Amino acid sequence: MLDPYILQQLAIGLSLGMIYALMAIGFTLIFGVLNVVNFAHGEVYTIGAFAGLMAISAFGPPLLVVLFIALAAGALAGFGLERLAFRPFRRFSDEASLKSRAMREATLMSSLAMSIIAREAMEMIFGSQFQTVDLAYLINKPIHIGPITIVNGDLIILGVTLVMLGGLQWLLKKSPIGLSIRAVSNNALGAKYCGINTDRTIIITFVIGSAMGALAGILVGLYYGAIFPSMGFTPGIKAFVAMVMGGLSSVPGAVISAIILGLSESLSTSFMPSVWSDMVAYAFLLLTLIFFPQGLFGARRERV
Amino acid sequence: MSNILEIKNLSLKIGIQDILHDISVTVPEQGIVSVLGANGVGKTSLMRCISGIYHATGGEILLQGEDISKLKSHEIVERGIMQAPEGRQIFSNMTVLENLVIGAGPLGRQELDHVLALFPRLEERLKQQAGSMSGGEQQMLCIGRALMRKPKVLLLDEPSLGLAPRLVGFICELVSKIRAEGYAVLLVEQNVKAALRISDTASVIEHGKIVIEGDASALANDPRVAEAYLGGHVHETA
Numbered sequence: 091m092l093d094p095y096i097l098q099q100l101a102i103g104l105s106l107g108m109i110y111a112l113m114a115i116g117f118t119l120i121f122g123v124l125n126v127v128n129f130a131h132g133e134v135y136t137i138g139a140f141a142g143l144m145a146i147s148a149f150g151p152p153l154l155v156v157l158f159i160a161l162a163a164g165a166l167a168g169f170g171l172e173r174l175a176f177r178p179f180r181r182f183s184d185e186a187s188l189k190s191r192a193m194r195e196a197t198l199m200s201s202l203a204m205s206i207i208a209r210e211a212m213e214m215i216f217g218s219q220f221q222t223v224d225l226a227y228l229i230n231k232p233i234h235i236g237p238i239t240i241v242n243g244d245l246i247i248l249g250v251t252l253v254m255l256g257g258l259q260w261l262l263k264k265s266p267i268g269l270s271i272r273a274v275s276n277n278a279l280g281a282k283y284c285g286i287n288t289d290r291t292i293i294i295t296f297v298i299g300s301a302m303g304a305l306a307g308i309l310v311g312l313y314y315g316a317i318f319p320s321m322g323f324t325p326g327i328k329a330f331v332a333m334v335m336g337g338l339s340s341v342p343g344a345v346i347s348a349i350i351l352g353l354s355e356s357l358s359t360s361f362m363p364s365v366w367s368d369m370v371a372y373a374f375l376l377l378t379l380i381f382f383p384q385g386l387f388g389a390r391r392e393r394v
Numbered sequence: 395m396s397n398i399l400e401i402k403n404l405s406l407k408i409g410i411q412d413i414l415h416d417i418s419v420t421v422p423e424q425g426i427v428s429v430l431g432a433n434g435v436g437k438t439s440l441m442r443c444i445s446g447i448y449h450a451t452g453g454e455i456l457l458q459g460e461d462i463s464k465l466k467s468h469e470i471v472e473r474g475i476m477q478a479p480e481g482r483q484i485f486s487n488m489t490v491l492e493n494l495v496i497g498a499g500p501l502g503r504q505e506l507d508h509v510l511a512l513f514p515r516l517e518e519r520l521k522q523q524a525g526s527m528s529g530g531e532q533q534m535l536c537i538g539r540a541l542m543r544k545p546k547v548l549l550l551d552e553p554s555l556g557l558a559p560r561l562v563g564f565i566c567e568l569v570s571k572i573r574a575e576g577y578a579v580l581l582v583e584q585n586v587k588a589a590l591r592i593s594d595t596a597s598v599i600e601h602g603k604i605v606i607e608g609d610a611s612a613l614a615n616d617p618r619v620a621e622a623y624l625g626g627h628v629h630e631t632a
């Protein structure tokens with residue numbers, strides 16, 4: 091029989107991992123279609139949390155509506171982000187420039203700039219301190235299961251993430267738009283020859299990825315009751331690590347890596363001070379880059 | 395017979411480089427027209443201009459009278475031009491079936507049986523990852539994918555590249571068969587002999603300009619073509 095404390099940490103770690111997974115999907119999908127890292131992804135998460143918070147304080151809708159508002163805000167943020175920070179650098183359409191190094195470097199800077207602007211703007215509007223969240227909305231009501239205690243947020247996060255992952259899987263495998271996203275990820279020039287509107291596909295990818303990131307933001311905000319303008323930074327790094335561990339553009343790889351990361355972080359607190367648990371992600375990143383440069387699951391995985 | 399595709403005085407500059415200069419090529423309905431030339435003369439660049447991957451800096455490309463030279467690649471596909479491009483550009487980590495369905499766009503699986511009848515090899519491999527097939531099979535997939543949308547004009551950029559001689563014959567037969575079904579074909583080939591055998595007319599490009607053009611049979615007997623591309627002696631025409 092496992093120690094109840096370990097079981098409890100596993101439950102927390104699973105929630106954490108699911109949140110990282112939601113975040114990592116956005117990174118991964120965008121890396122797939124453009125071969126770039128979107129440095130503003132952490133801010134999209136924060137925007138999701140603030141959009142939910144504003145909805146709560148404005149008209150106190152049911153939790154499900156709050157989640158939908160965060161999704162919508164994320165989708166909108168993704169759309170704007172692509173238009174402002176990525177589209178302007180994509181002027182040529184041949185294979186040499188579609189996923190070129192020059193574009194990668196330019197959008198690295200432009201997305202970083204957008205993230206700083208977004209964060210500073212939120213600090214100017216809301217201040218940099220924690221926002222107060224209506225206690226009724228917090229998803230930290232304890233639930234006792236035998237010897238361990240979890241909170242209702244653990245179940246909500248698990249449920250919401252499974253629905254999103256299932257939906258995404260269906261979208262990518264079965265829908266025409268999912269087929270387009272996978273086609274552009276696999277061979278952007280080939281996609282053009284097949285009549286796929288690559289610009290539209292890229293926008294849709296940003297919209298989907300950002301909506302999921304924003305959903306993660308509001309879930310965490312309500313789980314810990316902590317919503318503040320720089321809250322996206324740490325989860326952004328964790329999701330980035332999960333993307334690298336998963337092999338950069340593999341959605342299943344990123345999700346599994348995110349869960350491994352969440353569980354490991356949570357278990358690590360049983361043998362080292364919890365302030366150090368962030369080190370786990372950095373250690374994973376280093377080990378992956380040294381021993382598995384193709385990601386933990388090798389290069390032959392199905393990408394996206 | 396009316397012309398389905400007319401390329402008029404097309405020119406292309408990339409940076410300061412003159413890639414194409416005053417190119418005119420006409421493809422009649424149900425015609426097979428080939429564009430010939432040595433490496434690096436601009437054949438692929440011409441094909442890319444037609445498909446909207448590059449945008450010509452001068453001249454026009456008329457598809458049934460409509461200028462498509464400013465359109466985006468997906469709009470050109472919607473108007474009925476599909477290309478089996480250089481380098482194949484298949485989706486290597488998706489299945490053969492997925493490749494074909496993507497090529498079909500809104501037509502879905504409508505044309506699948508037809509394409510599989512042309513390429514029985516693909517039928518056995520529908521569930522296989524496209525990238526794990528042999529080069530010849532990938533070439534078949536590339537052409538099959540382009541046919542899935544029932545294009546008005548089919549562009550083939552070196553379909554015989556890297557294929558065994560037997561397969562070159564297969565591709566030639568296939569092109570003739572496709573024409574008999576009502577398609578017009580614009581063909582770029584290094585295999586000049588084979589290309590001239592199946593084409594109606596042909597143009598030879600050098601340094602981005604057309605230097606010889608005319609009926610394929612006339613070109614096959616042209617000493618300039620023979621010297622440059624057919625190993626120095628005039629061959630019999632089929």
Ligand SMILES: Nc1ncnc2c1ncn2[C@@H]1O[C@H](COP(=O)(O)OP(=O)(O)OP(=O)(O)O)[C@@H](O)[C@H]1O
Pocket residue numbers: 184186408411413431432433434435436437438439440480
């Ligand atoms: N995007 C580009 N940037 C710079 N130069 C280019 C570009 N595309 C083509 N070129 C140049 O244009 C010329 C023609 O290239 P193209 O690929 O059209 O030749 P080709 O006739 O298809 O040759 P091959 O028979 O080897 O396929 C080459 O000198 C090439 O370097």
Ligand SMILES: [Mg+2]
Pocket residue numbers: 437438439480551
């Ligand atoms: Mg070429």
